[in-house]
Amino acid sequence: MKNVVLLGSTGSIGTSTIKVADDLPDRIRLIGLAAGNNLELLMEQYRRHQPMALSISDPEKATLAQGMVGATTAVYSGNEGLLKLATMPEADIVLIAIVGTAGLQPALAAIRAGKDIAVASKEILVMAGEIVMNEARKYGVRVLAVDSEHSAIFQCLDDKPGQSVRNLWLTASGGPFRKTPKEEFEAITVERALKHPSWVMGRKITIDSATLFNKGLEMIEARWLFDVEMDRVKVVVHPQSVIHSMVEFVDGSIIAQISTPDMCLPIQYALMYPERVKSERVQTNLAQIGSLTFEEPDVERFPSINLARRAGEVGGTLPAVLNAANEVAVDAFVNRKISFLQITELVRHTMDRHEVVTHPTLEQILEADTWAREEAMAWKRP
Ligand SMILES: NC(=O)C1=CN([C@@H]2O[C@H](COP(=O)(O)OP(=O)(O)OC[C@H]3O[C@@H](n4cnc5c(N)ncnc54)[C@H](OP(=O)(O)O)[C@@H]3O)[C@@H](O)[C@H]2O)C=CC1
């Protein structure tokens, strides 16, 4: 039985994780659940899984929740609540599925408390991948990928040493605007950008998939998770989202991981690692899928790929700046304050104005993150 703490239980990854726990009641025990705002869903999850502890961002909601669950269940709030859950003595693994960077400190706290972490929140690896991976090595814990592409690469690598790898190939769906001419980008609406062709996900990652910043973030995520240089992390567009990613080995062989798109599979793989546990949830009928196709990413229409490559290659505080500016830009876009095209403009502008700190401390990364958010928020279209 694995004792699992789930941070972000009410989101898209969170609710898929609950399904995995429902599928495997003899293997997974959810001992801590943390939500942002959704008290109703958190309480529903509490009633079904009876965790030892809960956390919710708003202290008033935490007080309400405490009244509902009684004194035998601990209820926490805010960032402190996330830290409490991440370091629960009973936890074997902490799954971080909070959108954005609020999961960074809990991830580090979990590592320092000797817990394995499963990471869906790619933003924390983009922001501070070097620090997270160094801490994990120092404390002898695993950082397990939940992101579908990185789970695929992890499965394909199958513990082969780094020198066996020529390239990592991240597949990209291409998003809803894969075939949209550049002249039409200015008129892209929030509603259209939220229609992902193959995945149902939270709002922020869905917009990131539309700009291809999701792939950019994933390139940097892969660089840290698998300890390879940026120029060995490649992207190929694969609209069917059936091959989740591939590893090209030094002898020319390419190994791919294939399955119909369903996050329950990578979540289960991370939580049960190193075991493969039986599940009927994912069934893949290749004859029905028919064809798998591949294209070069169009970096002219989607400059996010090159911005992310530059951030990953320069390193230091630049990836944190890219990530923070992108979070501000996505928020501004969904609130209809900037256009779709301006998301990339805003990120580029913020990156261009940043004075990079190399090999930053966590404090310097957090400073760069704050600086970038302020800079991006002050941005006006020239
Ligand atoms: N969805 C997917 O298929 C995939 C997602 N990812 C990554 O996983 C992460 C989560 O994505 P997704 O599930 O789609 O996002 P959602 O927006 O669906 O869910 C976000 C979750 O984070 C919670 N949350 C937000 N802020 C806080 C906070 N300050 N403290 C505690 N909880 C908070 C939300 O709570 P509430 O709803 O209660 O407010 C919710 O549970 C992202 O980093 C994304 O890039 C990676 C691969 C695939």
Ligand SMILES: CC(=O)[C@@H](O)[C@H](O)COP(=O)(O)O
């Ligand atoms: C499910 C998942 O991991 C997402 O990151 C998904 O892959 C997004 O797809 P694209 O960014 O390729 O559109």
Ligand SMILES: [Mn+2]
């Ligand atoms: Mn992904």
